[in-house]
Amino acid sequence: MSNWIDDETVEFELNDRQADFIEAITYDLNAKGVKTAGIVGGIGSGKSFIMAFAMLCSKEDLPKAKGQFACNTVKQFKRSIFPGVKSVWREHFNMTPYDFSTGEGDYCLWKEPPANWDRPWQEPDDWENCISFPNGWVMEVCGYKLNADLHRGRNDDFAFMDEALLFKREWLKILEGRLRANVGKFHSNWHHLFCFFSSPSYGSGGDWMYEVEKLMATEVGRYYFTTITTRDNILFLPPNFIENLKKKLLKIEYAVEVEGKRISRLPNCYYPAFDYERHTDIDEEEIYNPAEGIVTVVDFNARFTSCTNWQNTPHSPLHRCAFDSFVKEPDNDKTMAQTLAIKLREELENRGHKKRQIIITGDRNGNNKSAGSVKKSDGTWETFFEQFGEEFSTHGWDTIIAPIHYNPPKDEIYTLMSDMLSENSEVTPVVLRFSKAHARSTTTSIQMTPITGDYRKDKGSESKPGVAQENATHLSDTVDYYAVYISKPHLAYASSGFDIDFM
CATH class of the missing domain: 3.40.50.300 (P-loop containing nucleotide triphosphate hydrolases)
Structure with missing residues (x-):
């Protein structure tokens, strides 16, 4: 032309x-x-x-x-x-x-x-x-x-x-x-x-x-x-461009982004109230504040350990998922928990994080003794949460370990998340927002999580060959744990550290 x-x-x-x-x-x-x-x-x-x-x-x-x-x-x-x-x-x-x-x-x-x-x-x-x-x-x-x-x-x-x-x-x-x-x-x-x-x-x-x-x-x-x-x-376009996208994208991402399929609502989704445009409608400059403390929500897994990192200004209904982080294999002589903790601490310090205060919460199973636990010199066992928190406390961070000690049934989680994400519930007046740039794996995990007939999560993606685990259900689990943490604080318990009201 x-x-x-x-x-x-x-x-x-x-x-x-x-x-x-x-x-x-x-x-x-x-x-x-x-x-x-x-x-x-x-x-x-x-x-x-x-x-x-x-x-x-x-x-x-x-x-x-x-x-x-x-x-x-x-x-x-x-x-x-x-x-x-x-x-x-x-x-x-x-x-x-x-x-x-x-x-x-x-x-x-x-x-x-x-x-x-x-x-x-x-x-x-x-x-x-x-x-x-x-x-x-x-x-x-x-x-x-x-x-x-x-x-x-x-x-x-x-x-x-x-x-x-x-x-x-x-x-x-x-x-x-x-x-x-x-x-x-x-x-x-x-x-x-x-x-x-x-x-x-x-x-x-x-x-x-x-x-x-x-x-x-x-x-x-x-x-x-x-x-x-x-x-x-x-x-x-370069040769094999489409073939490479097909290998890298989730099936639904490929259908929408490459083939032009229109989806008004994700089918059979565990989070039907999640709307990507609305729940990521926040400026990147506003979603992370280095002068505020961090709540890190961890999901421990032998092959994929991940976390989401949240901030909430006191007395504000807005809870911001600033970024997610994950590891797929441990560093030498480290557990998966320790490897992720090191990665997260270094990332926060590279971001110039000023308020070195962190609450670490998440799945209660991370507080159990397991094959990945570490035996200390005094003969006691160090849980995943303790391993994670030790990385921060030994580097001068004020650290609270507050795992969820009771995981509510999945149908209760489904109702809780629907209330929060719909933003029209007087029971849970919470506004959740996710970083487009730095929490994309989390929002993808939320969008791609199927539901079973009895309102439970279909977690088959965590063991399905070929599925990138950052897009499986792990990170969406951390969002569930955070929802429980802020709405049902009596289900989380803290050990050592400082006053838990800094958020």
């Missing part, structure tokens, strides 16, 4: 779905007023490329236009989204940011552009979050999570969005109402266009995206929606 970019003809290729998307916007979305075009794609589908190219198409067709890139937070865009866009612009279109010292570059980032560049019809008052081009096209990054109402006064010519599955429906109403600027100044289908891109959803999050597909059938010229799969982009 050839495209005219800044007086140069640039040659590049699109896959069929990408080409259809651009063609539909350019020629078919000709209704007056707000128009919507969306594309949902999984791993390696080329979604990020077509988003970056669509921005350039908008720029070429709408000189002196000003619009927005809608996202959760501005920080999220600058750290996670724009580096990919910037890479596409550089690698495929030879475009670089403007350098004020040399006067060279194709677009200006996060400051007012040079005086000789055109300005949009409605110039922004603050350029701090703007991307601008010499022809006056300006895109301002708008974060909706902290205060969506701040954007009600905007007048925009266009709007872009990535990871639309995380964008709330109530924010959408605000965004679409802003597409009202410069009526009659442009004669292009890219004007007053809301253009969204997204990864596929594992649950109900972003269900509004698929409503656009239904509207496309009845309101021709106003809506366009398509999906793009890994196979659609296979000519642009």
Whole structure:
């Protein structure tokens, strides 16, 4: 495909779905007023490329236009989204940011552009979050999570969005109402266009995206929606890319991310109230605080020992799973418990953890003498919990060992977790949030845990060949133990250390 970019003809290729998307916007979305075009794609589908190219198409067709890139937070865009866009612009279109010292570059980032560049019809008052081009096209990054109402006064010519599955429906109403600027100044289908891109959803999050597909059938010229799969982009991927994904991903992950299967709710799941989008809806900067103590919940196993690490500011209902950790084999002359404890302590210290206080809880079986226990010089046996805690106490941490001394029946756990995750129970007014980046194994474990007919966990994945144990049910067990720990503190007992109220 050839495209005219800044007086140069640039040659590049699109896959069929990408080409259809651009063609539909350019020629078919000709209704007056707000128009919507969306594309949902999984791993390696080329979604990020077509988003970056669509921005350039908008720029070429709408000189002196000003619009927005809608996202959760501005920080999220600058750290996670724009580096990919910037890479596409550089690698495929030879475009670089403007350098004020040399006067060279194709677009200006996060400051007012040079005086000789055109300005949009409605110039922004603050350029701090703007991307601008010499022809006056300006895109301002708008974060909706902290205060969506701040954007009600905007007048925009266009709007872009990535990871639309995380964008709330109530924010959408605000965004679409802003597409009202410069009526009659442009004669292009890219004007007053809301253009969204997204990864596929594992649950109900972003269900509004698929409503656009239904509207496309009845309101021709106003809506366009398509999906793009890994196979659609296979000519642009390395050999064996799909085969390697099939080996590494869980069956359901492969179905959703590679084949494009839609799942509104995970079938036969032990945690039906878990919603990935809602329960990971927290900024990474907020989920971990090095000045707070840690509650570590451990699941001991001879072949896979794991833990989740939690924080809770006093008097707050919010409990944050900051990260998970696990080991699959012991270090030399160490037990699995000791190996994981060493790994966790080093990780916390590498993170610059300041408040060296830790509560260690989890499965009561870790407090029993077993084949993995260590016999001390005085003839007594050191349990897994004691081994784990000793690694911290000997390195100057205030340590409490508080294992669950009674494991409630699994049907009680099922009810407890349903109450907590649904967030509408007066009995357990708790809000659980998980780090997207650092607790992904835990959320995958939760999503992939089946239920039996009598409301028990199907733990077959822990012994099934070929299943990565970090995606089996082990880590979800630690979430259960944490739920018991915070809701039924009488079931946990502490030994030595300090006052347990630091959380």
